[in-house]
Amino acid sequence: xxxxQNLNIVPFVSVExxxxxxxxxxxxxxxxxxxTYVEEDFRRWELFDKVARIASHSRDGVIxxxxxxxxxxxxxxxxxxxxxxxxxxxxxxxxxxxLSDVDSGYPLLLSEMTILxxxxxxxxxxxxxxxxxxxxxxxxxxxxxxxxxxxxALAFKxxxxxxxxxxxxxxxxxxxxxxxxxxxxxxxxxxxxxxEEAVEGAHxxxxxxxxxxxxxxxxxxxxxxxxxINAVGGDSPGKTELHRDILLRSSIFVEYPPQxxxxxxIQQLPADYPVTEFWQVVTGQKTGxxxxxxxxxxxxxxxxxxxxxxxxxxxxxxxGSNRFENLDLVADPDEPRDLFxxxxxxxxxxxxSK
Amino acid sequence: xxxxQNLNIVPFVSVExxxxxxxxxxxxxxxxxxxTYVEEDFRRWELFDKVARIASHSRDGVIxxxxxxxxxxxxxxxxxxxxxxxxxxxxxxxxxxxLSDVDSGYPLLLSEMTILxxxxxxxxxxxxxxxxxxxxxxxxxxxxxxxxxxxxALAFKxxxxxxxxxxxxxxxxxxxxxxxxxxxxxxxxxxxxxxEEAVEGAHxxxxxxxxxxxxxxxxxxxxxxxxxINAVGGDSPGKTELHRDILLRSSIFVEYPPQxxxxxxIQQLPADYPVTEFWQVVTGQKTGxxxxxxxxxxxxxxxxxxxxxxxxxxxxxxxGSNRFENLDLVADPDEPRDLFxxxxxxxxxxxxSK
Numbered sequence: 001x002x003x004x005q006n007l008n009i010v011p012f013v014s015v016e017x018x019x020x021x022x023x024x025x026x027x028x029x030x031x032x033x034x035x036t037y038v039e040e041d042f043r044r045w046e047l048f049d050k051v052a053r054i055a056s057h058s059r060d061g062v063i064x065x066x067x068x069x070x071x072x073x074x075x076x077x078x079x080x081x082x083x084x085x086x087x088x089x090x091x092x093x094x095x096x097x098x099l100s101d102v103d104s105g106y107p108l109l110l111s112e113m114t115i116l117x118x119x120x121x122x123x124x125x126x127x128x129x130x131x132x133x134x135x136x137x138x139x140x141x142x143x144x145x146x147x148x149x150x151x152x153a154l155a156f157k158x159x160x161x162x163x164x165x166x167x168x169x170x171x172x173x174x175x176x177x178x179x180x181x182x183x184x185x186x187x188x189x190x191x192x193x194x195x196e197e198a199v200e201g202a203h204x205x206x207x208x209x210x211x212x213x214x215x216x217x218x219x220x221x222x223x224x225x226x227x228x229i230n231a232v233g234g235d236s237p238g239k240t241e242l243h244r245d246i247l248l249r250s251s252i253f254v255e256y257p258p259q260x261x262x263x264x265x266i267q268q269l270p271a272d273y274p275v276t277e278f279w280q281v282v283t284g285q286k287t288g289x290x291x292x293x294x295x296x297x298x299x300x301x302x303x304x305x306x307x308x309x310x311x312x313x314x315x316x317x318x319x320g321s322n323r324f325e326n327l328d329l330v331a332d333p334d335e336p337r338d339l340f341x342x343x344x345x346x347x348x349x350x351x352x353s354k
Numbered sequence: 355x356x357x358x359q360n361l362n363i364v365p366f367v368s369v370e371x372x373x374x375x376x377x378x379x380x381x382x383x384x385x386x387x388x389x390t391y392v393e394e395d396f397r398r399w400e401l402f403d404k405v406a407r408i409a410s411h412s413r414d415g416v417i418x419x420x421x422x423x424x425x426x427x428x429x430x431x432x433x434x435x436x437x438x439x440x441x442x443x444x445x446x447x448x449x450x451x452x453l454s455d456v457d458s459g460y461p462l463l464l465s466e467m468t469i470l471x472x473x474x475x476x477x478x479x480x481x482x483x484x485x486x487x488x489x490x491x492x493x494x495x496x497x498x499x500x501x502x503x504x505x506x507a508l509a510f511k512x513x514x515x516x517x518x519x520x521x522x523x524x525x526x527x528x529x530x531x532x533x534x535x536x537x538x539x540x541x542x543x544x545x546x547x548x549x550e551e552a553v554e555g556a557h558x559x560x561x562x563x564x565x566x567x568x569x570x571x572x573x574x575x576x577x578x579x580x581x582x583i584n585a586v587g588g589d590s591p592g593k594t595e596l597h598r599d600i601l602l603r604s605s606i607f608v609e610y611p612p613q614x615x616x617x618x619x620i621q622q623l624p625a626d627y628p629v630t631e632f633w634q635v636v637t638g639q640k641t642g643x644x645x646x647x648x649x650x651x652x653x654x655x656x657x658x659x660x661x662x663x664x665x666x667x668x669x670x671x672x673x674g675s676n677r678f679e680n681l682d683l684v685a686d687p688d689e690p691r692d693l694f695x696x697x698x699x700x701x702x703x704x705x706x707s708k
Contacts (some may be wrong), residue, residue, distance in 0.1 A: 007443065007444060012681065014683065015362060015682050015684065015686070016700075019696070019697055019700040020700070023697065023699060023700060025461065027697070049410050051408065054405065054408055054419070056421060056456075058425065059458045060457060060458070061456075061458075061459050062422075062459070063454060063456070063459050065419050065430060066420055067408060067410060067414075067417075067419055069410050074410055078430070078452060078461070078462070080454070080457070080458070080459020082457075082459045083663055085458055085459070085690065086690040086691060088458070089690055090460060090690055091685060091693070092691075094396050094460060094461075094685065096461070096683055096685045098432065099694075100434070101415060101489055102410075102415075102417070103411045103412070103414060103415075103436075104415075104434070104442070104444055104446060105415050105416070105417050105435070105436045105439070105448065106434070106436020106438055106441055106448060107450070109471050112682075112683055114684060114685035114693070115685055115693065116693075118564075147690075147692070147693040148690045149495070149694075150694035151693075151694060152694075166579075167569060168411035174691060177689075177691075178647065181695050181698060197659055203440070236504070272694055304430075304440065307539055327366065327681075328368035328369050329368065329369070329466055329467075330445070330448045330450075330466070330468060331369045331445060331448065331466065331468035331469055332369070332445070333445070333489060335447050335531075336439065336443055336446070336501075337446075337500045337501050337528060338501070338531055338535070339445070339472055339501040339502075339533075340467065340472075340504035340505060341471070341531065342373070343373055343377065343381070344373070344535060347377050
């Protein structure tokens with residue numbers, strides 16, 4: 001938490017400062033620390049003011065707002081999803097977010113969240129797997145080797161000790177890049193020529209593809225007993241990755257049912273199909289994995305509390321740090337009800353150098 | 355619109371730059387120009403993707419997100435409302451907002467909106483009065499002389515030619531400040547000792563009080579035939595300003611009924627009580643004022659399209675201007691799917707001076 005300062009100033013964590021914070025911390029340590037915040041907020045789930053994200057859909061993508069509050073802090077994230085963006089050199093997903101003080105409504109922090117979202121998504125996946133994956137899991141298939149893939153790999157290494165990765169992507173150059181980026185980080189990596197090959201011997205199967213349409217990345221015959229499926233890519237209406245038959249054989253765990261029913265893999269199932277809310281596994285109210293042969297599925301779409309946790313973590317990390325800039329974001333007149341007078345006094349000042 | 359620049363950079367209009375933009379333009383010119391944008395977007399109403407604002411209520415206030423899109427641009431505003439904030443030297447209402455490109459989902463502009471909201475609220479009030487107030491109105495009662503009051507006064511002067519103001523506030527020092535701030539701006543101002551006195555001879559009555567509770571600023575006997583009531587302060591559940599009997603005698607015009615039914619003066623009326631959507635008056639589909647004796651009421655709560663209009667205006671005004679800073683807000687890897695690689699390349703760079 002930055003030292004007390006003028007009421008008009010809001011700390012801003014730029015992309016560059018976020019990168020430096022991650023690098024100074026070490027990506028795996030960052031993921032482990034971030035995961036403790038995410039897990040803590042799953043445990044405090046019932047405290048939160050929760051709402052399914054507010055989506056504005058257009059032909060090529062979606063822009064979403066994701067607010068959440070625990071009654072003391074409020075956070076929201078702005079995030080887009082535009083699969084065609086890569087053609088124009090842009091990111092499919094970019095994001096930024098704000099953390100605020102509920103008592104005053106004043107913003108405490110503005111942060112880039114493109115990188116932070118990749119980290120929180122991976123941290124959340126790994127926490128879910130900690131509760132749901134088979135004991136002693138060492139091998140993960142990672143299908144879809146785009147922007148999210150290395151973060152998933154490192155989170156599963158950091159939190160579960162996964163050291164064997166089997167990569168597959170429709171685009172071999174994506175697999176190659178993922179492998180190169182992860183070189184020297186302590187993972188044994190196999191590049192596979194098909195999804196079928198990738199899942200061979202895997203205890204955990206992570207799907208993180210980006211096409212905005214219903215696709216079948218995994219078919220029923222590819223899923224043996226006892227695996228944990230971490231389905232990350234299916235996260236909006238009309239965008240799924242798994243064949244419906246896999247869902248019917250799995251115990252399904254979700255973040256926030258009202259959102260997941262619309263956006264997750266379970267949009268393929270009836271609206272009353274039984275699923276378990278993951279937070280209840282964290283609190284011990286529900287069982288996670290209950291047998292060796294059980295197929296567990298974390299149908300992850302990304303929920304606002306996870307972004308809340310991530311911003312809360314960053315805010316705590318800024319204490320004693322200089323990895324932020326000061327933004328003159330909130331009007332702060334000498335007398336709070338005298339907004340117009342602030343304008344008049346500005347007019348009376350000599351022009352600044354700008 | 356700023357010149358083309360790096361994909362990671364988002365222009366940011368600080369409080370200081372917003373003040374300088376308003377001062378360089380002149381507040382009345384700014385209000386007139388802004389009003390053309392607001393009016394144009396009321397005319398294009400049916401194009402918009404609209405939603406009632408998403409509110410997170412707490413004991414002392416509310417934090418709201420207000421998104422809107424016309425299919426090409428997307429905007430949202432973050433705004434709080436905390437009446438007790440003035441006790442700690444803070445603003446009751448602060449705000450900031452973002453304008454984005456729908457096709458890519460990328461932000462185009464981040465702007466302070468505390469000042470801008472005050473201006474857009476006043477501009478919207480004046481546009482409504484242009485359609486609804488009695489012809490030749492010259493005198494306005496302004497009840498509630500807080501942060502919004504001078505902006506209302508100037509907007510009604512700039513757009514309707516109001517030159518006679520009758521002020522009243524429970525707190526005489528607020529009235530005094532308002533009068534001082536408006537001195538020399540071409541308005542004849544009378545400070546009144548009661549709301550009853552303020553409304554004497556007024557053609558337009560503007561209420562802009564800030565208490566977060568149902569109050570009765572205006573009672574039925576105070577409202578003569580033919581006046582236009584511009585009710586600005588009643589804008590959240592449990593916060594109203596007018597006695598119900600006034601509503602029953604008035605023709606009521608609203609912004610977006612699903613939001614106004616919950617937040618506006620009409621929360622005192624049955625959910626199916628007939629009201630007119632103001633945009634239909636702008637397009638000519640519905641009649642505004644239809645007789646000299648009619649009492650018209652603009653039950654204004656502030657709608658997301660007005661913030662969209664304000665951000666669109668600011669974005670256009672930035673063309674050829676240097677009244678913004680550049681924020682490194684969006685991660686922009688050389689290769690769009692290689693977010694992790696961007697981190698690795700950052701690690702390989704020498705440390706910056708920060």
